[in-house]
Amino acid sequence: MPRGVGHRQQRIACSSMLAMALMLSGCDRSQTGPAQNTVQRDTVSVTTTLVASRALSTEIEAVGTARANESVDVTSKSSNIVTAVRFDEGDFVKRGQVLVELDSAEARAAVAEAEATMADSESQFNRSRELFAQKALSISQLDQIEATLKANRARANAANARLSDTVIRAGFDGRTGFRRVSIGGLVSPGAVITTLDDTSTIKLDFTVPETYFYLLKTGLPITAQSAGLPNRPFEGKVTNIDSRIDPATRSVTVRAEIPNRDGALRPGMFMTVLLQGAVAQTLLVPEAAIVPEQGRAYVFVIDGNVAARREVKVGRRRVGEVEIVTGLKEGDRIVVDGTQNLRDGSRVSESTPPAEAPVSS
The missing domain is CATH 2.40.30.170 (Efflux pump adaptor protein, beta barrel domain)
Known part of the structure; x- marks a missing residue:
């Protein structure tokens, strides 16, 4: 056999053996790679925290x-002419202080007349009692005279009340509003003179x-x-x-x-x-632990090294935290970071950063 031909056969044999080795190596990798990747995918790295009961005040x-503590419209009880205004807008006034005076001439005359009539009735009643004691007057006559006296007293009291109504006073300590009357103006019953607060x-x-x-x-x-x-x-x-x-x-x-x-x-x-x-004690968890889905709320609870998805009912919220009404108990360990990579039953490797320890209210 020529020397050149032998060398070519050796090179072909070596190439075949190298190709076979590469194929076997490739097969090896294709068989072991997915298994290793599966192990890596099955274990999810997460951050967890313990569920704790803390004080929470409802806002x-x-x-x-x-x-105003007290507030009224200052009005007149009768139709009359304003003769004096004793306040300025925005004044602070004391209870009983005079605010407005109305024309009182007619009211004073009525008082004088009523009191004179009452005085006459009192004198007549006193004489009648003496006559009754002397049996010169019957009991029915005395009763009639006494009734007249009472009626005249009532008229005198009413006249004095009308006179008093011509002076309008503050009902309590407070501040006046806008003045709505002027001297010489006619006020009607119920018309607002000012406000008092x-x-x-x-x-x-x-x-x-x-x-x-x-x-x-x-x-x-x-x-x-x-x-x-x-x-x-x-x-x-x-x-x-x-x-x-x-x-x-x-x-x-x-x-x-x-x-x-x-x-x-x-x-x-x-x-x-x-x-x-x-303020009441309640369970609070970080807001990041809540996984919303179709109107419901879930968290992942760690049992051993397995994450279990659990439905919870949330209550009040405050910055960064959510109240758990049902679904968790104090001491449960839940995932606060890494929930997006979890499914129910996922295996986890967990860490608990000290910086995220629960903060008391």
Whole structure:
């Protein structure tokens, strides 16, 4: 055999053996690779935390309108001419202070006449009693004279009351509104002369859904704010809760009182209210642990090194946390990071960063 031909056969044989080796190596990798990948896919790295019971106060948001502690329209009881105005718009007045005087000439004359008639009746009654004692007057005659005296006394009292009505006074300490009368003007019965508001305390009425009714009680603190006074919160407390729930709105009216010593708040102001409800122990979990799906909420609970998907009912929320009403118990370990890679029954390797330990309220 020629030497060149032998060399070519050796090279062909070596090439065949190398190709066979590469094929076997490829087969080996194709058989072992997927198994290794399957193991890697079955174990998911997650971060977990323990479910803990912590204090949570309910915060209820509402809106209401400010009202004066006491508020009236100052009016006249009779039709008369204004003779004096004793206040200026916006004045702070004391209870009993004179605000307006009306023409009293006719009322004074009526009082004088009624009192004279009453005095005459008293004299006649005194003489009649002496005559009755002397048996010169019958009991029925004495009774008639006494009845006349009582009637004249009543007329005198009524005349004095009408005279008193010509002086209009403040019914309580407060601030006057716009003046709506002038000296010489005629006022009619019921016509508004001015308004009077006691704003030392502001009453704030607002409605709360009946689902929170069990949390309500007098003395609960509130914080209120008005757009007209930005960045200034006003503190107060609940003083009364309506005895009825509105069947149309399913809400209850709550009244709070806010001290207003500097008079910053005015009746009629629209205010937002934050009501601090009672503090209670409840289960709180990080919001990242909740997996929403078709209107329901789930979490992954770790048992050993297996993640089990569990449905939960969520309640109140605060920044970064959610209340769990049902579905978990204190001490359960749940996944807070890595839920997107989990299915029910997934095997996990977990870590618990100390920085994410529960923070007490």
